[in-house]
Amino acid sequence: MNGSLTRHFRIGALGSVALALAATGCSATPTPAAGPGGASSLTVNLGYAGTTITRNFNPLSLKATQGTFGFQYESLFGFNTLKAGEFMPWLVTKYDWADGGKKITLHLDKRANWSDGSPLTASDVAFTIDYIKKQKLQPSFGTFEYKKVTAVDPHTVEITFAEPAYAKLSSIGGVTPVPEKIWKNKDGVKFTNPDPVGSGAYKLKQFGAQQLTFEARGDYWKQKNVPVKIVKAPVVASSSEVGKLLRGDIEWSGGAVTDVKKQYVDKDPKNHHAWYPTxxxxxxxxxxxxxxxxxxxxxxxxxxxxxxxxxxxxxxxxxxxxxxxxxxxxxxxxxxxxxxxxxxxxxxxxxxxxxxxxxxxxxxxxxxxxxxxxxxxxxxxxxxxxxxxxxxxxxxxxxxxxxxxxxxxxxxxxxxxxxxxxxxxxxxxxxxxxxxxxxxxxxxxxxxxxxxxxxxxxxxxxxxxxxxxxxxxxxxxxxxxxxxxxxxxxxxxxxxxxxxxxxxxxxxASAEYNSSRWTGWPDETNPYANPAPWSGTTNAMGILLNLRPAKAN
Structure with missing residues (x-):
């Protein structure tokens, strides 16, 4: 963290920063899939470490590749630190504290489902929480001490604690459920989950050592018509990032660009944007x-x-x-x-x-x-x-x-x-x-x-x-x-x-984006999400669901 002033963290867990359209007032109305010229894709720099992509989509692993979180697996809820920690629901629509903070009840969105079409239930959530504890996993977020977790009914989870647990709320929100039917007999440390079944808006369409391609689900529970149909996530060397941004080869990036206003924004102020919110x-x-x-x-x-x-x-x-x-x-x-x-x-x-x-x-x-x-x-x-x-x-x-x-x-x-x-x-x-x-x-x-x-x-x-x-x-x-x-x-x-x-x-959080084909990006006047594409479920996905095709000139 004491590197570049623009050097970023992987925020999937960063206080479980998150976004929900319902909490921000952003429209969730289905929009046409195609932008000007019929395009429906978006190319993103997710900031892969190294020069090749490893096929590890285990959301409970510290070694999970980018594109695992948010795109394919979703957290329960989060908080918008750009708005002093405003609650943002996602898989969980609301929560209730009881017993002086020693019990929390989570209410799941009844629409939530897995990418194979089966429902995402409270049992999956309770299983995941217990699975992390029993297998002694250390995912980057979603770990906390508790006494007991119970699936009260298909859409309600109850967690009890030995002491008041208000301070654990962001960690609870950071839990990324996995389907019990697939994971119950898996070794959480060794399993790389090469063919993920998640609850996110995208499924893995194509894997390559230099690029991942995600395709929007037609049955995504939160929004049937996902505006951006294809997301391409290539490996981008920092030395070539500015050139790719200027050519439009990358339309959304989480890379830190030195003197970004001069190198990128000023080249096309109408369409080139950079926002590094605190x-x-x-x-x-x-x-x-x-x-x-x-x-x-x-x-x-x-x-x-x-x-x-x-x-x-x-x-x-x-x-x-x-x-x-x-x-x-x-x-x-x-x-x-x-x-x-x-x-x-x-x-x-x-x-x-x-x-x-x-x-x-x-x-x-x-x-x-x-x-x-x-x-x-x-x-x-x-x-x-x-x-x-x-x-x-x-x-x-x-x-x-x-x-x-x-x-x-x-x-x-x-x-x-x-x-x-x-x-x-x-x-x-x-x-x-x-x-x-x-x-x-x-x-x-x-x-x-x-x-x-x-x-x-x-x-x-x-x-x-x-x-x-x-x-x-x-x-x-x-x-x-x-x-x-x-x-x-x-x-x-x-x-x-x-x-x-x-x-x-x-x-x-460093973020650059091009609005020539897609609009609806967050900015300082509408900080509905952390703008970095690596920022996890409720930020990155909230942005992708809120984008709309730019009008043709």
Missing amino acids: YGGLYMFFNQTKAPFNDVHVRKGLSLAVDRSELAQLGNPGMFNDMNLTGLDTKTQGKWIAPEYAGSNQPNAEVAAALKEFAKAGYTKKGDKLVGKDGKQFSFEITEVAEFGDSVQRDKVLAEQFKKVGINVDVRPVTGAQVDEKRREAKFDVVVGGAVYYNTPFGFFKDMLFSGNAGIWTNYGHYKSKSTDALLTQLESSGDEATIKRISGKLEKVMIDDVPAAPLITIG
Whole structure:
């Protein structure tokens, strides 16, 4: 995550970000299949890792190929993090909590069926949840602790827990059901599911090592007339992506394009579009197990010395923004930000204020150097992944910014494995990394602030606070929005007052699309879905169901 500012995650699980047409007001009215000239296909860059496609369509495997999720297998429901975690139904239309959060009842859409025509039932859902647990599988999403799961009737699932499970909601939504009749005797680790039977809108039409071709189902339960009849998903090398986008060989991409406005959008502003909406942010993490980073005044001084507006323009001008100092993005997470922190952004460096904070820690400016009580200049290293050239460059810009307050900073590129080890063992000064948002602020704050996550997840700074842990425990067992906002406000105060990490800029889900043949894409004015084609069931499929042929010129 601390690679390119546009480097993305595979969001199939990213807080179970999802879309449902019913929840967004988008039309689900059947549309003609053909665009101008009779075309009915769409070519997509799903962002395959490597140079060839492996025939593994096991949705319960971390090695499942792109096109498994959403296209062929669907999650239960999700949340739109672009709208502060708005619920978006899919296979499950609604859910009910009971027993103080120790029981949840899921109500399945009665229309749901498998691609072989048989109904998708509560038994399939209960089977999948138990199957994951019994086979000790670790899919990228849909795993959680529970006591018992029961199919109450063909369309109702009941799950009970030992403790309040409100915080598990996004994981529950991320469950991707498989048909029990096919999977009950399969080894969930070894089975590659070469000929998938899923509930998604598409069936595998043709497999190739360089391209997958999907064909819309004529009996898809959610929408009989799927507008885009054929989806082609070829392997696309990053070096050739821009050229293919410009020629129209790719019409929808989840690749990160450097300076995308200049390279792609400006070439045909009417039809070329790029939108990298915020799903998390970049943060500067301080090693709080060692001096001077265990001094809050040093952390505050470093944060104040950063020019976030400059960082936001690196690599992809106009695509990213500075962040609220609570760590939450004002635009997409504003619902959760306490009123007193709504304006807590710091786009530009505040040198005078930074020097005042450093003075409280015993540092004074002498000439062009910031020196401590020992007379030595304040110096430290930023450890970075050597393979991430853009991140190394960003860190060098940070170093130049710190130089303006008299600090000497060296950027130290090492291998990714070494960065992981150094973060885990607290053998660094400062690192830059990313964190993501969920359906509520709990997941974000637990990742970053929970003592038990020191060195992992995104508590890279090894921040430890018993009072903060207590707040997280309260938030975890909270199910009503008012309580969530109240406790989140206290955690936001921790971020502001204690600076466990310094928020820098937003990170976005990279997406480019061409509207010359298909319209109805999400954008900043209508953020009904995360626009990246790799973003899982309810996002990618919600987009494909909402597209309509462009009118011929």
